[in-house]
Amino acid sequence: MTEGLACLVGAALLAVGIGTASAGDRFITVASTTSTQNSGLFGHILPMFTKKTRIEVRVVAVGTGQAIRLARNGDADVLFVHHRPSEEKFVTEGYGIERFDVMYNDFVIVGPKADPAKVAGLTDASKALAKIARSATPFTSRGDDSGAHKMELGLWKAADVDVDNASGSWYRETGSGMGATLNTASGMNAYALTDRGTWLSFKNRGELGIVVEGDDRLFNPYGVIVVNPRKFPHVKAAMGQQFVDWLVSKEGQAAIAGFNIHGEQLFKPNAVPARG
Secondary structure: HHHHHHHHHHHHHHHHHHOOOOOOOOEEEEEEEEEHHEEEEEEHHHHHHHHHHOOOEEEEOOOOHHHHHHOOOOOOOEEOOHHHHHHHHHOOOOOOEEEEEEEEEEEEEEEOOOOOOOOOOOOOOHHHHHHEEEEEEOOOOOOOOOHHHHHHHHHHHOOOOOOHHHHOOEEEOOOOHHHHHHHHHHHHHOOOEEEEHHHHHHOOOOOEEEEOOOHHHEEEEEEEEOOOOOOOOOHHHHHHHHHHHHHEHHHHHHHHOOEOOOOEEEOEEEHHHHEE
């Protein structure tokens, strides 16, 4: 972790009260992604959960990779992210109790409406990325080990493009969240991979629009896991489980389904079976 990122995460943990509160305090800490925070989803659903349970939810919103590292260190009660292989590994290694499906959306590739790489309308994301690479058109990447970054790197690999060699030329890594990366893409008139929820809530689009969507590989599921109290006795597992149970209940799933921007639903609930 870079010194700057360490300071940022440390400040976030202090802000939510990690390691400073007694076990009786009625709040939980959720390590989650920038997409759930920046899209506005948490602002929509968390007040409903708190009103029902009187449990406050304090979110540390970082990239998926960093969120998992926080949870692995015992610095969160619940993990709520979107990279299933990493989530399943987290549980298999004993850091989490059980993974639950919560919701999904998808990734899209956005780019300048002039479309210099001529990828608009393609439904094969890797073919689109290969064309962007051949054209050497600017592409902005989060470069932060987030779920979006992991997805993007898998697509570059499938396209047989070595982005490490292109770093700093047409391929630009921001080391930032999705919103900041989209701001960079807008300023550079560059292509980028983004989750649809963040894109729909993003206002500084400039000349950017969706150019590639519909590839099955762009499916983006979210899972939620209570951190294992056997590894970290201070974890508020009971309240964390209340949060999980609410998310996958009929009430929680309806709250997720009810979140929309300009009439467009950002996340689709998929808890199976839904509880409650």
